[in-house]
Amino acid sequence: MMRGAAAAAEAFARRHRLRWWEALPWIAALAAFFVFPTYLSFGTQLLVTVLFALSLDLVLGYAGIVTLGHAAFFGAGAYTVGMLAAHAGWNEPLSGLAAAAAVAATIGFLSGLVLLRTHGLTLLMLTLCTMALLEQAANMGAAWTGGFDGIPGLKFQKILGLFEFDVLYFRTQYLYALAVLFACFVLVRTLVYSSFGQSLTGVRENVLRMHAVGAPVRTRLVVAYTISAALAGVAGGLFAQATGFVNLAVLGLDRSAGVMIMLILGGYGRLYGAFVGAVAFLLLEHVLAKAYPTAWQLGVGVLLVLVALYARNGILGLAEPLARRFAARRGGV
């Protein structure tokens, strides 16, 4: 009896420790830099998308906030970087990302204060509306945002004054995006294994019970939503800096729904689901679009149906039983 509880507590106390396979995504990302030097533009897009999906995982996967408006924050970050560079001459990259995070966090905090009083379908619709409002604002404020055409031809200073943006092969952008993703990942990983992260999981699993244990549920949700918005804003800012343009596509429903699909595909609430999902989705899109230029979305659709029917916890969810069996055998049970 004693050993049972103590052993479980020991496992709980160890669960945040790094495991060997956690190095794999980063090794793979660095290897790709050397193996696919001509694909780094695509690779940069991939890294930005992973960061965006990771930010969504914090609210959707951990806190259980179902949102279809997460591109609002990606877009806010992208437009912040774009407008600062185009109109204010503020084109230092790192401070640009900080500004993107700040603006997105502010929007996340203010909208979260109102939105997170609701849940379910009402919440879903309100997140969608928030994004639509921003999209319209970006469309109509043409003097600042370039309206439908957006802001092309953005130029940025060297990163840290050392590394020049590489418009042809995206070498700098790729490593820059990888470094930013890594920093953000460390933050998210720290959060989800903390007591705060544990309480978000509690809200997702049973909000009634969370109230009954005296947790300040709405405060926790608003804080998580704000942090998530900031990270999505960084992803958007990174996108604008890497590609050198901003247009309305950064904050549409396509982007919101797309990132949600990626997360479900990879496995939400699993930290690495964002990596697996974004890579699987974008690779599939890339390959299918080449083979079947007109009907590639059909392939994505079929895959989603299969995931919804047979793999509710996504690709990572499929791998988990195998990993557990492997661990049990190694442990010699």
Add this chain to the structure above:
Amino acid sequence: MSGAIPILETRGLCKAFGALEVAREIDFRLERGARHALIGPNGAGKTTFVNLLTGVLAPSRGQVLLEGEDVTHLPQAKRVKRGIARTFQISQLFRGLTVLENVAIAVAERMGAGGAMLKPAGAHREVLDETIRLVEMLKLGDDAGRRIGELPYGRQRLVEIAIALGLAPRVLLLDEPAAGIPSAESHIILDAIASLPAEIAILIIEHDMDVVFRFAKRITVMVSGAVFAEGTPAEIAANRDVRAVYLGSALDG
């Protein structure tokens, strides 16, 4: 006994949903360290009463006092901090999490660690030690690492109690703790309740008269949202009116 300030008291507590009165002028006292049962037919307003005590519902009129202090307008979270904890008639657990994690969440909130963002949850040693103590106290040690969804319902009911105890309550409201458990297993719950610390005042809502008469030192009978009778188990058992409206039919059924 009547001279001392009770740990929990209500005065003229009323709650109406439109024309439907679900709580009517309830005057109720829960003494320190009490073992008190609340009984009544289905729909008598017992769970509503618990919701009024915990702050899930706001009363239309009347007061709730904790140790003589008015807490009528305090939200649920604040009342939990002051020491009112409850279990649910239908288990409200974190199904995807382990038994240990379920209890640890409650303990972390009580100890003020629930919002800590940078330190890993498992590194709060004081939270973990208290969690282990509670899990073992309820004899859940063997299941500590298992997810709630994998546990039989009877074990889940014990987790309900462990979570409530994790809040270090002074008042514990048990809403049908043995509901939904096969009668062959209900003794596990009863034993657990019987061994709870004596200083916690316990109000138990229960349908099973064996449980009520074994456990309670005092019984309140509710009918149609109002207190119908109150007394010692012997008094209640001897009360003809109670037998007529409730015990008779329950014992026959």
